[in-house]
């Protein structure tokens with residue numbers, strides 16, 4: 281995962297070098313490279329724990345865990361993948377759309 285601020289990728293994923301900061305932004309796991317840690321106001325951007333205000337959050341499947349106090353909360357629904365559009369709903373929308381379109385075209389055709 282690249283740094284979410286500058287797009288840099290960890291040079292050595294196996295470890296070593298400057299530590300990368302893990303955090304959660306808008307319910308999603310992000311990484312911040314050592315350069316951005318010192319040069320950017322990344323704390324203002326990250327989600328915070330509701331209990332201890334720590335930015336040391338880890339996003340897991342469906343939940344956010346705080347490594348400051350151990351609080352685990354469910355991930356907000358908005359971050360979860362959008363549900364697949366229902367085929368019936370799509371049909372309805374298409375029908376409504378075609379009704380609108382034929383309504384618009386109607387007067388011209390009759391003239």
Ligand SMILES: [Zn+2]
Pocket residue numbers: 283284285286287288312313314315316317
């Ligand atoms: Zn960076």
Ligand SMILES: [Zn+2]
Pocket residue numbers: 329330331332333334346347348349350351
């Ligand atoms: Zn906490």
